[in-house]
Amino acid sequence: MVNPGKRMHILQALLALRHGPGAAILPPEITRIHMDFALKWNDGHLGPRKFWKMCLPRLKFWNPAVPMLVNRTSDQSAPAKMSIYFRQAALGSDTPSALTTKLSELPLARQPHSSTSNEHPAPEPEEGERVVTIDMKNVHSDDILNEFLTKTGATLVHPTPDEQVEMRQLEELQEKAAVDRAIMKKYIDDVKREERILAIARQEADAIKMAND
Incomplete structure (x- = not known):
């Protein structure tokens, strides 16, 4: 049997992951999310870093099927941008579902993944996708979240x-x-x-x- 103290810590961690800033369900037309920002917090990258630390885990918890990649660079002067990819209303022959299948067939080393050395900056939208961006540089994490919710139409999750x-x-x-x-x-x-x-x-x-x- 789990002792009460340990159970309390587990419950606290679970509730903290389920609820708070970033706890939202994305609409089905969102295919993936990509964040680009610098490794360190200075020069306007504090807001993106806090969003990544505080909000992105909750978004991933509630939307496990949506790929969420983070690409970081050592260049502090670089832009800080979030790219949100949407499924187009009129799909072409290369739909996002087909794109997902195509990516999964790539060797693991070639599949896009989060990076701390600027290996995978935000790609151009595929056929059947459109992209909406958020300029995160010198922006507070709360304001980034508000703009994200507005542009995605995500539904907030309440306890x-x-x-x-x-x-x-x-x-x-x-x-x-x-x-x-x-x-x-x-x-x-x-x-x-x-x-x-x-x-x-x-x-x-x-x-x-x-x-x-």
């Missing part, structure tokens, strides 16, 4: 009543844990202070004894 109860219970447990930590810290600090006082008293007693010998 169920049971999940809301679990969230409140977790908050109460976290508040209680914070109080318990504060009490324990005070106890430990008091013990250490008493030990220091005793050590000083012993040193003074030893000094007096040596002076009288």
